[in-house]
Amino acid sequence: MKKFTKTVISATILAAAAASATPALAKNVLLKTPIAFGSHLPALGTPIVWVADQLKLVSDGSLKMKVYEPGKLVSPKEILGAVSSGKVNSGYATAGYWQGKMPAAALFSAVPFGPEAGEYMAWMYYGNGLKLYQEMYDSNGYNVKVIPCAIISPETSGWFKKPIEKPEDLKGLNMRFFGLGASVMEKLGVSTTQLPGGEIFGALEKGAIDASEFSQPAIDQRLGFQKIVKYNYFPGWHQQATIFELLVNKDTWGKMSKGQQAIVENTCKASMTNAIAEGEAMQFPVMQKAKESGVEIRYWNDEMLNTFRSAWDEVAAEKSAADPFFKKVWDDMSEFRKGYDLWESNAFLPRTR
Template sequence: MKRRNLLNYAAIATTSAAALAACSKTAPNTSSPIASPSQPIIQWRMATGWNKSLNVVFGAIDRFCQRVGHATNGRFTITPYEAGEIASALEILDVVSAKTVECGFTAGYHYVNKNFAFGLSTAVPFGLNAQQQNAWLYYGGGLEALQKVYAQYGVIQFPAGNTGAQMGGWFTRKVNSVADLEGLKMRIPGLGGELMKRLGVDVQAMQGTEIFKALESGKIQAAEWVGPYEDEKLGLDRVAPYYYYPGWWEPGTMYEIQVNQAAWDRLPKEYQAIFQSAAVEANLTMQAQYNAVNGEALERLALKGTKLLPFSEEILRSAQKAAFELYEETASKDATFKAIYEHWKTFRTQVYSWNRINELSFASFAFIQEK
């Protein structure tokens, strides 16, 4: 897929032309690619890694499915299923690859044990934030590079949501230094977990629904989830008083729709265009909703007594050093990862330099000013 054409499909009837234009090199076509009655009736199932109670992330994919249905006059329908109904949160890629279902909604970093490059599709420690990830995927060649990797598993993937920068998690005791992390039992998955291991943490694997009881019972002393809104819904503020930031392991967590390649190839071109446009909309609106609700939730948590604490510079510097040591080690052993990583690293350097001038200079002044 050529990135200059990625968003030429962007104007389905129910999608905001203004929002999509912000991501497109050319103004979107205002005519709607509504499917004609001659198009086939197609019904797909979608396995997801989340439950309906997580209304932002599950709500985004539910709206995506509705968009596709509306834009095709009900001729192409996709039904999303909660985690566990078809597959667990960590099995989505497997069931899509095997065509147990036609598509799934998940995060690529759940599958780094299959291919380390999948982490770059979602978020890696000290990597790209949400805006930078969009830039790399849509206009920096990242999506084409990653789709070549996914093709090895019979899958094509599309960005479809972002949490923005996440929080650093809940702790039952303060951690002021790397020494304080030694032996700490913490629920943290993925690459963040791998790096925490290198810093001495006893990393525990568990589903999100298990975190509250594990903290309450003392089975673990720390856990990360998403951000204020989702964390408050799990009640984590009731079992751990210290809420650390930033979530350096997930500076902009990108979720994706994975589609079985053979199923995708059989779709009419109009359906493919509608599908891609709806995915772009989901990608944009999920982060917008998270920014809105997280601000409100953080204020509530602070009023209830949650203590917001930054990770120390010692911890951040040690984690950053460990992160890039891991990437370089992996690149030296894995040619596929090395090719994408070198491309990603060059883009990261360039966009960091630009955002240091435009974004950071503004934020460093404006965000700390009191009214």
């Protein structure tokens, strides 16, 4: 009997030890996610809604995301701080919003004369982009996990009230402009401001600004720019592709199982594909409709494009000299792009217009 009892006790101890060594089943996770762009805006706000739907489906309900429209929980410009502090456990925005705190952040959002979507993703996933992206947040003390979660192809270059034929035509304009492109425009005599999308129409209508860029034609159309300004310029030299990020509080991220983490990362990667496909599919009908309502779609002449490019080269050099991490990221991206040029120049058909 004693031998039997001893055996039972030993078995119980071993079973308890084995149970303690086995990871507990992951608990359900709810990501409360304020967003920087209204979910009604196609390819800009819709991707994160798609992600929320897919997370619940793919995880069989162990991962859920509740999306909060801009300003409902925190304002767009407060998303990074709120996620880092744990006020919310996730957020959706674009890194360019944080360039005032971290100059290099703009390079993870959109780059003038920079990579198109395919090249951008190649650098991000198979170059050093993603590693540098996380390093930026870590080195600045932000308690966040960053995950690229959507990407769109080129934006329009801006809406103007009058034709812009030469660099001098830009001088003295007040214009809404985003990211690194704003620094380029300022070099050319433009006064820039970064208004949120919902305030641009009113500013144009009241004359507070003379011109604006915001996003792609299908998105700009939703905001009604074509009702006030009739000259829409292309190509979007300032944003050939734009990346959007999902930020997750690191404490929340650390409590998730490896499987849950993989679901979030891979759903966001799938969203990159879905977002660019959505954006590419909807632009041309909107552009055709705009032309029919009196909008002039114009392509920058060579003088203007060369002027923008020269000003950007100056901006990149100045920002690299002023901030070591900006230089680190810019140099790495530039080196990757030099290599990519060998592939791009040989593999793709030349552009014709």
